[in-house]
Each structure stands twice: as structure tokens, then as C-alpha cells.
Amino acid sequence: MGGAEVGVGADADVKTETARVRVVVLTGAPGAGKTEAGRRLVRRYQVPAALIDTDAVADVYPWQADERLYAVLGRNLRACLDSYLEWGARVVVLSGVMLPGRTLDQFADLLADPRLEWVFYGLRARPEELAARILADTKVQEADGRLSWSHLDEEVATVPGIRQLETGALTAAQVVDLIAAAEAADLPPGALTATTPPGPLPVTPTGTTGTTENAAAGARSVTPVSAADARSACADALGRAGFPPPVAEQAAAELVAAETDGQPSHGLLRVPEYVAAVAAGELCPTARPRVHRTGERAVLVDGGRAPGVLVRRLLATELGRAAQGGPVVVGLRDSGHLGRLAPLGREVAGQGLVLLGFVNFCGAGRKVAPAGGTDGRWATNPLLLACPAPPGAPLVLDMSTSAAAEGVVRAALLAGTEVxxxxxxxxxxxxxxxxxxxxxxxxxxxxxxxxxxxxxxxHALAALVETLAGAVAGAGHAAAPQGPGNGGLFVAFRVDALGRSGAAVGTAVSALEQHLLAGPRLDDQRAPRLPGRAVRPPHTPDLLTPPTALWQRIRQLASTDLTKGIAPCPIPC
Structure with a gap:
């Protein structure tokens, strides 16, 4: 491949031409691994080569995919391509979402240009694999925004002549090895360094989706993991992202506990999410929440984007002051994800206190439709209610005001199942x-x-939670967001504040419980119960079954230093 100067601008002319310039396009949905594959592949060529990544040439905010953005992206890509070819590039690797009906349409003339040789590789993965990668990616991009484009995987096959590559079971190095092997077969000897892959390039013929029955079965693949191993891997992954060891261990223990309690929506899937939040500056793993006194019995907790396990501990301490006096009101702003609220309810109720809690997402996370609406206007806005009932367990209600927590949908996405x-x-x-x-x-x-x-x-409950947490506590609300994270309003008071002893309340709750059990029921497996008094197995399950792709991602995060390139926390830590 000898040198040649080829201009691709609108008015460019061919100066000399001894060989066609090869444009290698790596396309696919977000999370397919295009960026990393491009960075590795371009270094394999033994001729002048350059890399263009569409994320870098269209890094605008707010980002909205429309004709204006595609036009800007097209102009920028043309300018980069022209500059690299003038420099003398014989190969240009272009990584990004290059699909018909989108950015690719901006290059119709260049695709037919006899001076350029185009080859397309489509990187494919199942939805749960894409989601796991996105949630663990350290790109400073909103995970939800990238998740929203997972359906583009199905459009990869629409690119004429594309070579499709299933990446689900492959490492980044293996993906590049396979592409390099295909490239080496097309190019003159010595033009590219290619290792020998463990088999032929597993391409899917153009026109098929690549997600057939085998992929559907794989989507439901799980990996048995002991609770101890899960805690260790999660703590290592969070530690690699900058969490101090004690905080990483506490957070990992809470996530595993959610799994063993049958609540994967607040379990291991949060590990990649927390790592991504650190990378995006939305979570500061070394921060500590702070208390501001606003009245004799009222405080405001500034979460400072600290991990939720630390914020919850401080909330419990402040709410516990109600045991020595009158009611306590606690407002919360700018906290990291609090996780499950029920443990906070049990801890506060264990001190003989009634707790009322209202939690929002500081105006972000709007994925819940209002009554009569069809698009997201509210977050899931959970309620927390707890009441002591000695000598039995306290009554605890931790409930979203939507039909399900958003994590339930995300867990289904990772597992490759419907809701x-x-x-x-x-x-x-x-x-x-x-x-x-x-x-x-x-x-x-x-x-x-x-x-x-x-x-x-x-809808009414969500509106009141948003008002109490967002407006009264000042955490930010749906009409005036203050960024991701949790805000809240909590009120605690002694269970005997109105003259009835805790024992009397407990006796009344026991009578209510017997009242429920005395009625007819559908079957013995669904006996009516009071909130917080689910029948639990005598032993905590020791074996978890997370989706295979999620577990692989956590293990990958646990062995990778994720603090490089992450900006220091912008707030006092």
C-alpha cells in the first residue's frame, strides 16, 4: 500500500493516486465495544493509520439525535478524514454508530467514491450484555441515555455487506484479534499484525439479526456465585473505583443482602451503576455527608454525593435523637443512591420510634407516567413507613409509588426477560x-x-413525595432538577408520644395480625401478612444466581484500576 494523497472534502481533487485508502468502520449499538476495539485495531496496521471516534467529533451537550446533529457529525467526520488523508493515512479506522437512516447517510457520495475502499464490521451483543457494559463503562456519559439506544443492535444487519461479529463471549483483545485476522486476509502481506484467533471469524450473514434461539437462551444464562465471593468481588470493584475499603465492604454487603432477600433490583446490578456514577462525577466515593442545624429539632443533611450507605448511617443517627425528646425532622439533599430504605426503617423503629420517610431523585430519573399520561414525569419516589411493635418485628413499608421500582425493569433487561x-x-x-x-x-x-x-x-402519592422531598426539603424536583442522586424528608417520633406504651402498640399489632390470618385465603402459600413481617427462610441463602454477563462485568471491574482518568471529587471530601 504505497503513499497517496486523496482529498475527500466537497471541492477536493485527487492529487496523486496509487492505491485506494481503506476506511474500516466499526459500528454497533452503544456498549458493543466499538471505541476500545478501534483504539486497539489502529495500532495493528503496519502502514500509516488513523482513528476517528464519533464520540469525540460530536461531543455536544445536550445531545439529541436529529438531522442537525447528523449534519454536524457528517461535516466533522469529513474534515477529520480529509486531514488524515492529507497527512498520508492509508487506513482510517472509524468507530461509531454508522447506520443507514442515521450518520451513514451523510456519506452516500463517499461510499461510492472509487478512491476509497470501505469495509464494515458490525459488533453485536445481546441486550443484557450491552446493558451490563454500559452500566460499568467509565465514559462520562449518562448511562440511561446510552441504554436507550440498545435497539440499534438490530439495525446493524441493515448495512450492506457488513461483517457481523458476536462479541458477547469475547474479550476486547479477542474481538480485535478476529477483526485483524479478517483484515489480514484482505490486505497485502505485512500490512497488518494479526494474531491467530482460536477459530474462524464468527460473522453472521447480512440480513439476519444474529439473536436467534441460542442468543435467547444465552440471555437467560446465570452464574451460580457464593454470597461470600459476591461480596468480595463487589467490594473489589467498588474499591477499584475509589471507594475506601470499609465503605466498599459495607456497600457490597448491602447489595448482596438485597440479592439474598430476593430483591435483585437493588442488588449486584448496582455495582456497574455506581462505578459509572463515579466516572461521571455524580458520586464521590470518598465524600462524607454533613449536618446543618436548621432548628431545635430539625436538621438538613447535605449528602455531598457520598455513597448511600454512609448517608443512611447519618440519617439513622439524626433520627435516633427523637428517642431522647420530641419529634425530629430531617431533610436530605444531594445523596448518592440510598439503596433499600427498609433497613433504615428497621433500625429507627428498633429504637422505639415511628418513622415517616419520603424520598425522591432530586428531580431526575423521570420514568413514571402520571395518571392519564404516557411519558415519564415522576421518578419512582418511594415511601418509607416504620412502626415498632414489640415484642415482634417492627412493621416496615418500603414502597415505590410506581407499579414497580425502576431496578425491576433494569434487572429484567440484564436477564434478557420480559416484565x-x-x-x-x-x-x-x-x-x-x-x-x-x-x-x-x-x-x-x-x-x-x-x-x-x-x-x-x-400518582397522588408520587406528587406529594416530590413536593415534600423536592420542595420542602429543597432537594430539587421534577420541574427544577438539581442533578442525580437522592433527596428526602424524614420525620421520627417516639411510639409512646401519644400516651400509649410501646407494649400496648405491640399487642394491638399482634391482634391485627391474628385478624388477618383468621380470614379465608387463596392458598397456604399466600397468607395475608403485615408489612415487614414476611416469612423468611431459617438460613440466609448462600448461593446467588446473577446474569452471567453481569457477573463477568463485575469481575472485570474488580480487576481493573478505574481511578485513572477520573477527575478528583469537586466537593470537600
Whole structure:
């Protein structure tokens, strides 16, 4: 491949031409591994080569995929391509979402240009694999925004002549080895360094989706993991992202506990999410929450983007002051993800206190439709209610005001399964079950409000939570967001504040419990119970079964130094 100067600008002329310039396009949905593969592949060529990544040439904010953006991206790509060819590049690797009907349409003339030789590689992966990679990626890009484009994987096959590569079971090095082997077969000897891959390039013929029955079966693949191993891997992954060891261990223990309690929506899937939040500057693993006294019995907790396990501990301490006096009111702003609220309820109720809690997402996370609406206007806005009932366990209600927590949908996405009818509604208001629809751009689904046919009740609860946490506590609300994270308003008071002893309350709760059990029931497996008093197995399960792709990602994060390139926390730590 000898030297040649080829201009690709609108008015460029061929200066000399001894060989065609090869343009190698790596395309696919977000999370397919295009950027990393491009960086590695360009270094394999033994001729002048250059890399263009579409993320770098269209890094605008706010980012919205429309004709204006495609036009800007097209102009920038042309300028880069022209400059690299003038420099003398014989190969240009172009990584990005280059698909018909989108950016690729900006290059119709260049695709037919006899001076350029185009070859396309489509990097494919199943939805749960894409989601796991995105949630663990340290790119400073909003994970939800990238998740919304997972459906583009199905469009890869529409590129004429594309060579499709299933990346789900491959490392980044293996992906590049396979592409390099295919490139070496096309190019003159010595033009590229290629290692010998462990088999032929597993391409899928153009026109097929590459997600057949085998892929569907793989989507439901799980990996048995002991609770101890899960805690260790999660703590290592969080530690690699900058969490101090004690904080990483506490957070890991809470996530594993959620899994063993049958709540994967608040379990291991949060590890990649927390890592991504650190990379985006939305979570400061070394921060500590601070208390500001606003009245004799009122405080405001500034979370400072600290990990939720630390914020919850401080909330419990401040709310516990109600045991020695009158009611305590605690406001919360700018906290990292609090995780499950029920443990906080049990801890506070264990001190003989009644707790009322209202938590929002500081105006972000709007994925819940209002009553009569079809797009996301509220976050899941959970309620926390707890009451002592000695000598039995306290009553604890930790409940989203949507039909399900958003994590339930995300867990289904990672597992490659549908969600039950009634949790999501489409843009026409009809029920949908595909979890990917919640993450498209624009979203093609929203979480339904709590209540089913009485959706106005869940909607009203969400509105009040948003008002109490967002407006009264000042955490930010849906009409005036203050960034991701959790805000809240909490009130604690002694259970005997109105003259009835804790023992009397406990006796009344026991009578209520017997009242429920005395009634008819559908079957013995679904006996009515009071909140917080689920029948638990005598032993905590020691074996977890996370989706295989998620577990592989956590192990990868646990062995990678993720603090390089992450800006220091911009707040006092």
C-alpha cells in the first residue's frame, strides 16, 4: 500500500493516486465495544493509520439525535478524514454508530467514491450484555441515555455487506484479534499484525439479526456465585473505583443482602451503576455527608454525593435523637443512591420510634407516567413507613409509588426477560412488556403509576413525595432538577408520644395480625401478612444466581484500576 494523497472534502481533487485508502468502520449499538476495539485495531496496521471516534467529533451537550446533529457529525467526520488523508493515512479506522437512516447517510457520495475502499464490521451483543457494559463503562456519559439506544443492535444487519461479529463471549483483545485476522486476509502481506484467533471469524450473514434461539437462551444464562465471593468481588470493584475499603465492604454487603432477600433490583446490578456514577462525577466515593442545624429539632443533611450507605448511617443517627425528646425532622439533599430504605426503617423503629420517610431523585430519573399520561414525569419516589411493635418485628413499608421500582425493569433487561404486564405502558397507553422500551430515545415506554385502574392514587402519592422531598426539603424536583442522586424528608417520633406504651402498640399489632390470618385465603402459600413481617427462610441463602454477563462485568471491574482518568471529587471530601 504505497503513499497517496486523496482529498475527500466537497471541492477536493485527487492529487496523486496509487492505491485506494481503506476506511474500516466499526459500528454497533452503544456498549458493543466499538471505541476500545478501534483504539486497539489502529495500532495493528503496519502502514500509516488513523482513528476517528464519533464520540469525540460530536461531543455536544445536550445531545439529541436529529438531522442537525447528523449534519454536524457528517461535516466533522469529513474534515477529520480529509486531514488524515492529507497527512498520508492509508487506513482510517472509524468507530461509531454508522447506520443507514442515521450518520451513514451523510456519506452516500463517499461510499461510492472509487478512491476509497470501505469495509464494515458490525459488533453485536445481546441486550443484557450491552446493558451490563454500559452500566460499568467509565465514559462520562449518562448511562440511561446510552441504554436507550440498545435497539440499534438490530439495525446493524441493515448495512450492506457488513461483517457481523458476536462479541458477547469475547474479550476486547479477542474481538480485535478476529477483526485483524479478517483484515489480514484482505490486505497485502505485512500490512497488518494479526494474531491467530482460536477459530474462524464468527460473522453472521447480512440480513439476519444474529439473536436467534441460542442468543435467547444465552440471555437467560446465570452464574451460580457464593454470597461470600459476591461480596468480595463487589467490594473489589467498588474499591477499584475509589471507594475506601470499609465503605466498599459495607456497600457490597448491602447489595448482596438485597440479592439474598430476593430483591435483585437493588442488588449486584448496582455495582456497574455506581462505578459509572463515579466516572461521571455524580458520586464521590470518598465524600462524607454533613449536618446543618436548621432548628431545635430539625436538621438538613447535605449528602455531598457520598455513597448511600454512609448517608443512611447519618440519617439513622439524626433520627435516633427523637428517642431522647420530641419529634425530629430531617431533610436530605444531594445523596448518592440510598439503596433499600427498609433497613433504615428497621433500625429507627428498633429504637422505639415511628418513622415517616419520603424520598425522591432530586428531580431526575423521570420514568413514571402520571395518571392519564404516557411519558415519564415522576421518578419512582418511594415511601418509607416504620412502626415498632414489640415484642415482634417492627412493621416496615418500603414502597415505590410506581407499579414497580425502576431496578425491576433494569434487572429484567440484564436477564434478557420480559416484565410482567401492568408495569410498563407504551406511548399509546397500552401495556408493554419489553424492558428495552423504557430506555429508548425518546422512551417508548414509561413505568405505570401505582394503583392499576386506580392509578390516580399512585400518582397522588408520587406528587406529594416530590413536593415534600423536592420542595420542602429543597432537594430539587421534577420541574427544577438539581442533578442525580437522592433527596428526602424524614420525620421520627417516639411510639409512646401519644400516651400509649410501646407494649400496648405491640399487642394491638399482634391482634391485627391474628385478624388477618383468621380470614379465608387463596392458598397456604399466600397468607395475608403485615408489612415487614414476611416469612423468611431459617438460613440466609448462600448461593446467588446473577446474569452471567453481569457477573463477568463485575469481575472485570474488580480487576481493573478505574481511578485513572477520573477527575478528583469537586466537593470537600
Amino acid at each position: 410482567p404486564p401492568g408495569l410498563l405502558i407504551g406511548t399509546d397507553g397500552a401495556p408493554v412488556t419489553d424492558p428495552r422500551l423504557l430506555y429508548t430515545e425518546p422512551p417508548r415506554a414509561a413505568l405505570a403509576p401505582l394503583g392499576g385502574i386506580a392509578e390516580h392514587k399512585g
